[in-house]
Amino acid sequence: MSKAGGDEGGGGSSSETAQQPEGKTSAGKALSKLNAPTVGPSWTKVSCPCCVSERVEPLVLVKLGEKVRPETKRWLVRVIGAPQKDGGATLLAHPGEDASGDLIVVSAPRCTLLKATEELGLCKTYRNKDMEAFSYNDRDHFKDSDNMEVFLTLAERQYIVRYELDGMRAQKDLRIPGLSDSYILPHRANIWRKLVSAGVIVDTFPLHNPTKLRDLSKAWYSGNQLAQPLDSVNEYFGTPVAFYFSFLDFYTWSLLPPAILGLSITYFSGSTSVEDDSAPAVTGHMIQAIFSMLWSTVFMELWKRRSSTLSYRWGTLTLADRFAEPRPGFHGDIGLNPVTGRMEPLFPDWQRDLRMALVSVPVVGLFLGLVVLGMLCFYWGEAQVQQLHKDWDSLLSLTSLYIPSVLHIVYTNMLGNVYRMVAQSLTEYENHREESAFENHLTAKVLVFTFFNNFAVLFHIAFFKQDVPLLRKRLASLLIVSQLVNQVTEVVIPYLVDRFISAPNRAESEDDPQEDKYRNQSTLPVFPGLFSEYIELLVQFGYLSLFSCVYPLTAVLLLINNVTEIRTDAYKICKLFRKPFYAPVANMGVWQIAFEVLSFVSVVSNCWLLLLSPRLQKLCQEGGMSSTNILLSAVLVEHVLILVKVVLAVLIPDEPDWIRKKRERIEYTSMRALREQKPHQES
Amino acid sequence: MSKAGGDEGGGGSSSETAQQPEGKTSAGKALSKLNAPTVGPSWTKVSCPCCVSERVEPLVLVKLGEKVRPETKRWLVRVIGAPQKDGGATLLAHPGEDASGDLIVVSAPRCTLLKATEELGLCKTYRNKDMEAFSYNDRDHFKDSDNMEVFLTLAERQYIVRYELDGMRAQKDLRIPGLSDSYILPHRANIWRKLVSAGVIVDTFPLHNPTKLRDLSKAWYSGNQLAQPLDSVNEYFGTPVAFYFSFLDFYTWSLLPPAILGLSITYFSGSTSVEDDSAPAVTGHMIQAIFSMLWSTVFMELWKRRSSTLSYRWGTLTLADRFAEPRPGFHGDIGLNPVTGRMEPLFPDWQRDLRMALVSVPVVGLFLGLVVLGMLCFYWGEAQVQQLHKDWDSLLSLTSLYIPSVLHIVYTNMLGNVYRMVAQSLTEYENHREESAFENHLTAKVLVFTFFNNFAVLFHIAFFKQDVPLLRKRLASLLIVSQLVNQVTEVVIPYLVDRFISAPNRAESEDDPQEDKYRNQSTLPVFPGLFSEYIELLVQFGYLSLFSCVYPLTAVLLLINNVTEIRTDAYKICKLFRKPFYAPVANMGVWQIAFEVLSFVSVVSNCWLLLLSPRLQKLCQEGGMSSTNILLSAVLVEHVLILVKVVLAVLIPDEPDWIRKKRERIEYTSMRALREQKPHQES
Secondary structure, X not given: OHHHHOOOOOOOOHHHHHHOHHHHHOOOOOOOOOOOOOOOOOOOOOOOHHHOOOXXXXXXXXXXXXXXOHHHHHHHHHHHHOOHHHOOOOOEEEOOOOOOOOEEEEEOOHHHXXXXXXXXXXXXXXXXXXXXXXXXXXXXXXXXXXXXXXXXXXXXXXXXXXXXXXXXXXXXXXXXXXXXXXXXXXXXXXXXXHHHXXXXXXXXXXXXXXXXXXXXXHXXXXXXXXXXXXXXXXXXXOHHHHHHHHHHHHHHHHOHHHHHHHHHHHHHHHHHHHHHHHOOOOOHHHHHHHHHHHHHHXXXXXXXXXXXXXXXXXOOOOOOOOOOOOOOOOOOEEEEOOOOOOEEEEOOHHHHHHHHHHHHHHHHHHHHHHHHHHHHHHHHHHHHHHHHHHXXXXXXXXXXXXXXXXXXXXXXXXXXXXXXXXXXXXXXXXXXXXXXXXXXXXXXXXXXXXXXXXXXXXXXXXXXXXXXXXXXXXXHHHHHHHHHHHHHHHHHHHXXXXXXXXXXXXXXXXXXXXXXXXXXXXXXXXXXXXXXXXXXXXXXXXXXXXXXXXXXXXXXXXXXHHXXXXXXXXXXXXXXXXXXXXXXXXXXXXXXXXXXXXXHXXXXXXXXXXXXXXXXXXXXXHHOXXXXXXXXXXXXXXXXXXXXXXXXXXXXXXXXHHHHHHHHHHHHHHHHHHHHHHHHHHO | OHHHHOOOOOOOOHHHHHHOHHHHHOOOOOOOOOOOOOOOOOXXXXXXXXXXXXXXXXXXXXXXXXXXOHHHHHHHHHHHHOOHHHOOOOOEEEOOOOOOOOEEEEEOOHHHHHHHHHHHOOEEEEOOOOEEEOOHHHHHHEOOOOOHHHHOOHHHHHHHHHHHHHHOEOOOOEEOOOOOOOOEEOOOOEHHHHHHHOOOEEEEEEOOOHHHHHHHHHHHHHOOOOOOXXXXXXXXXXXXXXXXXXXXXXXXXXXXXXXXXXXXXXXXXXXXXXXHHHOOOOOHHHHHHHHHHHHHHHHHHHHHHHHHHHHHHOOOOOOOOOOOOOOOOOOXXXXXXXOOOOEEEEOOHHHHHHHHHHHHHXXXXXXXXXXXXXXXXXXXXXXXXXXXXXXHOOHHHHHHOOHHHHHHHHHXXXXXXXXXXXXXXXXHHHOOOOHHHHHHHHHHHHHHHHHHHHHHHHHHHHHXXXXXXXXXXXXXXXXHHHHHHHHHHHHHHHHHHHHHHHHHHHOOOOOOOHHHHHHHHHHOOOOOOOHHHHHHHHHHHHHHHHOOOOOOOHHHHHHHHHHHHHHHHHHHHHXXXXXXXXXXXXXXXXXXXXXXXXXXHHHHHHXXXXXXXXXXXXXXXXXXXXXXHHHHHHHHHHHHHHXXXXXXXHHOOOOOHHHHHHHHHHHHHHHHHHXXXXXXXXX
8 A cells, every 4th residue: 555655645634735845745645546557456436527636635444344355345445435326425445555454444535525515514614705504506616615625624524424434325225245145235224334233344433644633732732822723623623622622711711700709708718717706797608609600601601602603613503414314323214304305214203202201211310319329328328337336346347437438439330331321222212313413312311410420419418418518528529539530530541551551562653554554543542522521521610600609719729620621631632542523513512501500500509508608697696687587588699690690691692793693694695595596496 | 536446346355356256346445447547546557567457455544744735745646656766665556536635545566565575574375385485586386476465464465565665765865845945855764754754644554444354353253253263363454463362362271271270279178168177288279379380381382382383374484574674763874784785774783782781771670660669658658648547537537548549540650651651762762673673672661661560569468568368359359350440441431432422423334435434444543552452461461370379260260351351352453443554473572471481480479479378387387397497398399390390391392393394494495595596696
């Protein structure tokens, strides 16, 4: 392979070649050229003349099973290259160094990329500099539409390859060469899923582009930058990752006001506690709590505005996955989609709703119940063991003190693992049509459970034990310990593993054959997804907003943590894992809702905690207020705060004015288009 | 006029002529024919050959001032008939019986109607029986697009005439003939507004169609029908009126479950109060309250679904007043609208927001403060007078007992009248671009005030005096008295006035000249709008949901009231007033929100009232619960109920599945159209 393509150079880095010619000789070499005298295997041919190009950029690596026969591989390469009407993917496939190897490198010709861009509903820069929904018919008026490596981001190109591979469907009953007859593909069956389940395809993942990766990491986490190169992150990893880091960035900066307030309150309350009696009627805790409750709403509303701006900038404002092909796992009776008029599997919504109501909700409830049960058992066991130790007081009873905690941790972990599998199959069973809906429902399920798992104990302390000092102690230790543990398990351990175990086996030199470099990437662990990153932020945000009045320095600790978090997360995704596939998205999806819900729940918990605070209790007793009246005023304050938050959320528009105008402009032009085009189309 | 047109017959009832030829000789005769040998004045000519028609239906009557000179009238008739590019309205005008009379009758040719239908974004039945946004280019594929009197409803045709008249703008600096030079119209000035302010035009109102009106009233309120002819109401009066009556209908039927529950609770609690001690722990009040809280959410969600179905049926699902011409009262610097690309007045949103925040909100707050002040003064005066009477006990002091009430009523009424004017000018000052936005903001202002005015006393009794028996007494008397008073003032008095004062002056016979019949319509009072109807329902709904647990028979009384309300409202709008202009709307607008907000506030008030209920207090004291614990459980119940309501509101989709599919279909086709049409348009 390197023999065939090595002398051509600079295929994978060709988007840089436009800007920095020296990139040409660097890594990421083209596998071979279409129109060069072919020695050994080469890229499949494209049928469309406009797609013939000098260089082909390797985008996605397909790893085959060990026992796959050469004829199966040849067939697969042919199918990938075949046009869509023949059940192919209209992509470019390269069988690797020798035809019997277990790798296939896939790329995409221009027309396939452009058509998929239209189908996905991506916006691109029009000649008048506005972002407009891409139209294949009008492709010549879009900026850079002749140079795919500038027009589409790397993440988009790679996602489109996967989208096309995933979408391949048998056009007639099909026998796969080299496999037994039991693997017959019926008409309209999904080819890729079948091949994966048959063990032909072991892995499909996008290839790293070493030059771009080096530039990105330099701009991202190597120096002391305050700002992140979000556009480059979007270009390299795709919108979901870019949205995560934008949110992390925005959130970290937003922590400044509560951090400053927390610091000054700690400072002043420290000094007033000396004079004691002259303590102000309005305590620092109260200011902190009310501030943080209003802050969280303003923060979320401003983030929504920023999010819609980013979505416009990254061209995902008019995403139309409702109108695109359903996700490969979606099944149902083939029928006419009433919206798009295409033949595709249909699944009635009410049936999905029924499955959610009758299966998913009870099962999730059951697991939440198991969490509570575990917690109750833990407290019961704890009490028993304490009693035992008090009665016997031996070394044995001393060690037995740890048994409940250990059992509880083991139980919680096992439950979490089981739940994750259950959530996955529940969401599969719900049979969502769009990938985004599937992701959102899966995330929501895991999120509720994880959150519950994290906060059950704290809520128990706050609402049942009503023990504010214990809560404060617990919160401080959680904040410090859990952040430390997270950083270690997330980054340090993978780093050490990579450095001392994996890396030596993966030593790379410049002259290694390209194929070996690809093979090396496949030894990296799979990126675990953004779920754990988001849930970490959500739990943080929970500590901050739910119990902020208990421990004013929360924001300060989180601020410090997040500044390092940005860097470690960036390092992690760049260096320690395979490059992940990410579909373009328009926002954070279900996470947005989770943060907002939390921000409203925080009003209830804060008002409750303020009510419990010993100083307030004392003050009121001195002032001669009955406990009923204190409670009444707390309820009143709570209602007013919730009202203020609702009003704030309604009053701050979710998108800036100029985005709204752009969106209305798009709506208006498509309305006009509909009216003008009809008679041509229909008559 | 009747000389010219009388022999032709059946102009005004021409939509019936399609279905029932005998309607031809009935009332509503055409004023004259275009292509008949013209004797006396006639309709203005149309330039477009497709609009030439045998009959012209008189739609709108314009009444001129008494001192308007004949040359001004001639000019006005010419302008109304002139094409839009020359600053006219492209309508048909008829100068009435003689050229110097003070009436102009206006109608609209086919092309003007069709173009306006497209501009307003109305949906009409396509040849495949679906509703689709009307497209002028594709007009031949829409059902009945050759017969305007079937294609558009009467209300739509009349609204379009007003829309075109209101939209006339001077194309160059213009002198109005017959007026002094101070009335010069500058370029782009709104002609109609100027003429109204100059006193040339006194009145513009749509004409009744006697045949249709007779059919409608027969089907609506003359018999013992259970269902209302909502489609005919929509056809005759327009969507806002039809939405009001649909809501009234839906609401009345929805009252059945709480009414039945209320009846059975009254029955059973009546029997248990005899046995007294064995009173169940869960009282009827509680069941009633919790039921009514959940009922109100389910009711509103189901109404939203019904509302979107009606909106689809009546073709207002894709209304686009954002993209149409701004309302005549809208002013601002002339500039390029970034959305539609048309030249029109522009007014920055932030400036409107600023005006609302800095002017409207404080002024509204001030008036609400004045209401509270009035109430406080009333209570203070009441106490003073009671004291006075106790001290002196004379006839004089006895009469003085009534002084505070009288003063309070006078004060409240005056305040209400002043507020209505203030709200009008505030909303004008806010300078909304769309008629619908103007209406919604005006309605919201008046609504908040009226609601506050109605409920301030009740809330005072419930939350400050905490006197449940007084609240119950007050509520029962309000329910009965206010409903009676409303029915009397709204219907009986106008009916008597109409019957004995106005009608004798308006006696009509078949052979009266057509013009006199029109003149008679102008003596009817102007329809006061739907505000008072809606606020009546809202206040009802407030009594029902806010204080339902106090007086369980509320729903029964309201049910009885509403069954008669439907009939009296229908009679009123048909017989006692001029026909009103109504723009097509897609829903109830701000009223929808008002009902939903009320339904959430009701949770707070009901939980509070339950807490106060003497039986619960007694029960808990017997059970040994402290008042703090009772309060805590009430707060808990309240939070759970609000949570359930929010979840219900989220889970019940706002539109039925099939409407969603239709809407998505419209979105999809316009997206496809945009992509396919672009290259033709731009290149």
